[in-house]
Amino acid sequence: MDDYIKFENVKKIYKMGESEIEALAGISFSISKGQFVIIAGASGAGKSTILNILGGMDSVTSGKIFVDNREISKFKSKELVAYRRFDVGFVFQFYNLVQNLTAKENIELASQICRNPMKIDDVIEGVGLSDRKKNFPSQLSGGEQQRVAIARALAKNPKLMLCDEPTGALDYNTGRSILKLLQDTCRNNGMTVVVITHNLALTPMGDQVIRVKSGLIDSIVHNEEPLSIDRIEW
DSSP states (O other): OOEEEEEEEEEEEEEETTEEEEEEEEEEEEEETTOEEEEEOOTTSSHHHHHHHHTTSSOOSEEEEEETTEEGGGOOHHHHHHHHHHTEEEEOSSOOOOTTSOHHHHHHHHHTTSSSOOOHHHHHHHTTOGGGTTSOGGGSOHHHHHHHHHHHHHHTOOSEEEEESTTTTSOHHHHHHHHHHHHHHHHHHOOEEEEEESOGGGGGGOSEEEEEETTEEEEEEEOSSOOOGGGOOO
């Protein structure tokens, strides 16, 4: 399969006063279109830095990043805004919902800034919130709020879905249902989904598992037969 995402010797150095912190020390990997990818590692390993750079929210110090045959590491500010707006959906550990908008209105907000949005009611039904769409975030459980956040990302009909510890603030059963939703989205929509997590028990569900340690790639494993989340316990 052709590479949809490609990192080539990517380095990221943060300056903190007189000192420098090397968050990424020269990493290379590729992801094919439509894959469900797990990026795993301990806190501080560099996972979020990878996701932030891939999502156009941060820049590289050196190296190259290609997405869909475009070198996004060369993008100027305006190009990065368009990339984030049209190509990428974000799901964070904390839901970042607008508190004075209903669930449906939060999702509609995202659909208004993209080129080819999905039908809002179809998206809401797809995440199992048809009976909660008129509720405000404060009236929803943590799992329901995360479903709204996923629906908001899906409504943009993005090519790439980036998920930063999407189950980190959820209980076990709710977390499993969210992961199933993400895995099903990848399979049914042909969307490329990248999930970062510190939970190594989740790695069997990925088409590809990229383990990061101290700013370097520790290992890359391709699962020929990824497991459904229903078959994974932790």
